[in-house]
Amino acid sequence: MKKSIFFYIILFCNFSFSQEKDLALDLKTYDFELKEDIYNIPIVFHIVHKNFKDGDISDEHFKNLVALVNERINFVDIKNIDSIFKNIVAKPNVNFYLPKVDENCNEIDNISWHYTHVEKYIMHLDDVFAFKRKESGYMDSKKFLNVWFVNFSNRTDNVGAYRSFNFQLDGIVVDFEQLNYVNFPFLLIHEIGHWLGLEHIWGNTPFYVEGNCWDDDGIKDTPNQKGPNIRTKTSGEFCDENSTTNHQNFMDYSYDVGMFTHGQKKAMRDYIYKKRRSILWKSNCNNNSELxxxxxxxxxxxxxxxxxxxxxxxxxxxxxxxxxxxxxxxxxxxxxxxxxxxxxxxxxxxxxxxxxxxxxxxxxxxxxxxxxxxxxxxxxxxxxxxxxxxxxxxxxxxxxxxxxxxxxxxxxxxxxxxxxxxxxxxxxxxxxxxxxxxxxxxxxxxxxxxxxxxxxxxxxxxxxx
Ligand SMILES: [Zn+2]
Structure with a gap:
């Protein structure tokens, strides 16, 4: 049981971080609205399936998932955050929506279904790319966050997700299980964190590298820790004896509550502004999001x-x-x-x-x-x-x-x-x-x-x- 969890984590997290290190820029060119206010990001879903019928999962279900992601990212369940973390919790003001049209007001399919003959995908780079995402609804990642739902095989735990490295097919791939996690789409938010430039809170090193206190995520207010907390808050060891691990962070593996810090907020917003600004497009067709x-x-x-x-x-x-x-x-x-x-x-x-x-x-x-x-x-x-x-x-x-x-x-x-x-x-x-x-x-x-x-x-x- 444990072994397979570890197996998958090794796979995801080797691929999931971003190489870009220049996040802490002083962006004096921010205009006020962009700097202070909500970043609205269009998200599109692609369901790659063998055993569903198209539309088996209702559009409503996906809309609720988006609402839930927004709520979890921006309205932290503060009463369940450990008291030592309460003062570093931030509200990123990053909001996702299902767009009805593209920039030119052409209607788009924001929830697309794609049949595959593959029963289950194996969570491995080659196999992941094997399902030809270009033919599975991919939309220009400069304009949309693409999220694919697929069936990963041999899972004994719901850790099937990664953020794609390939900027041609930039996006997030998650297991169908996340659709059942509608009460708590932790893993999807974790991958969104990567997609917005965040590293794991222990840094880039794979968690199995022993005691990696020499590596950190580059964020000042997340305490350094040696590795992840996997499902519990005790397994991730902390580096500073006076500190503790931020086990409730979305960028850990604990699945506990979920929060981003002020430092992570700044890093994500800087990343959007610097690296993904084209995704903040607005159409002139008003009401582009599904209500x-x-x-x-x-x-x-x-x-x-x-x-x-x-x-x-x-x-x-x-x-x-x-x-x-x-x-x-x-x-x-x-x-x-x-x-x-x-x-x-x-x-x-x-x-x-x-x-x-x-x-x-x-x-x-x-x-x-x-x-x-x-x-x-x-x-x-x-x-x-x-x-x-x-x-x-x-x-x-x-x-x-x-x-x-x-x-x-x-x-x-x-x-x-x-x-x-x-x-x-x-x-x-x-x-x-x-x-x-x-x-x-x-x-x-x-x-x-x-x-x-x-x-x-x-x-x-x-x-x-
Ligand atoms: Zn990760």
Whole structure:
């Protein structure tokens, strides 16, 4: 049992690291957005199979896998991280999506199925290349991260994955088993780490080279260790007696929790910027990613709300409609609450979102616009707006013209605009996002101001802290 695990690890990891050492560059040429914000990377899947029928695994399953990878990379399960590592955990802000089109807006097959007569591939360089990835859906790796799912033979453990060395066929190959690991695609993320230039935390040397404290991964905040922790945190020996191994790191073999450090974050982002910048292409066809949506139930009254994932954030794509004695329905008509949600004063809005959700702030909206673009047309619903103001709703955010109520009594704007509370305020004033014709601007990030006593709509976002 153990022997075969070791056998495979030797194979993967000899091939999986990157040779490039010049990551720690001072990239003064970063423009602000690229430096500070989310890197969105298109990922395409190729299933090379003998015994499946095409489409046996649903597209939904792959979309969920992408969402899960994003969540695991960027929202570390911090409560399960050992206390000594908590202060080095970083959020890389690297986000993957399944593109619908290429750079020129041509539709692409982002999940492709390829029949092979080979029952099982042997995890060996020759065999891996034998399945002719060029004929198995390969897309230009300057523009896409290619991930192949194949059946590796003789596995007794789920360690079948590697990052290809061949820049002609650059990408990641993983065993089908990773598709069953949808709750924790550790290995896929590990290979993504390699693909983004990271080495194992003990360095480039194969783990079986004894006590290799002379080699390290070149990252300052990952403690040096002699070799990997394989499934447990005790087997990887540490080099500094006052230190310990970072066994929960994605670039170890422990499969425990999973985290990247600040140093790894910088290395990955530098690598993308320096070596893979062409993958950050954007098309002019808007909405290029498949929308990831779902529902949450508000346990206070059992109402369900649809949410949509935008970048790394989950936004409700409906206005909140939780009844309180202080909340209002437009024109006091209950059906308006059903359609448009309720209107709340700012103080109440602060605590009105369901458990695990919160009101968004300036930064949240800014991040949203970096993913979907900063044009109201992309977030307005496709119907319900007066005067030809229906939007494309390409973002899935689905903003509807819910109007508002002034604190002194009157209602304004139904069918024409929406005012959505931010949690930002100043004295008796608080701020909102104003979407719609009354304001005569098209940017999403234009800020409205209202008295805190006014009644506005609420959109909640998932609280990840
Ligand atoms: Zn590896």
């Amino acid at each position: 990831i949506t779902g529902f949450i139930k508000d346990t206070r009254d059992n109402q369900s709300y649809k949410w949509v994932q935008i970048g790394q954030q989950k936004w409700m794509s409906e206005n909140l409609n939780y009844a309180t004695s202080g909340s209002k329905c437009y024109n006091e008509e209950l059906t308006n609450c059903t359609i448009y949600g309720r209107l709340y004063n700012w103080e109440e809005a602060q605590t009105i979102c369901p458990k695990g959700w919160r009101l968004p702030n300036y930064d949240d909206w800014k991040r949203l616009t970096l993913v979907v673009g900063n044009n109201q047309n992309l977030i307005r619903s496709e119907q319900g707006w007066l005067n030809d103001k229906n939007g494309t709703n390409k973002s899935g955010l689905n903003i509807i013209p819910s109007g508002y109520k002034s604190f002194y009594g009157r209602y304004y704007g139904l069918g024409k605009y929406s005012k959505l509370w931010l949690n930002n305020s100043n004295g008796i004033w608080a701020y909102s996002r104003e979407i719609g014709e009354a304001y005569n601007y098209e940017k999403i990030t234009s800020t409205g101001q209202n008295q805190k006593k006014d009644y506005l709509s609420c959109r909640c976002i998932q609280d990840n802290n």
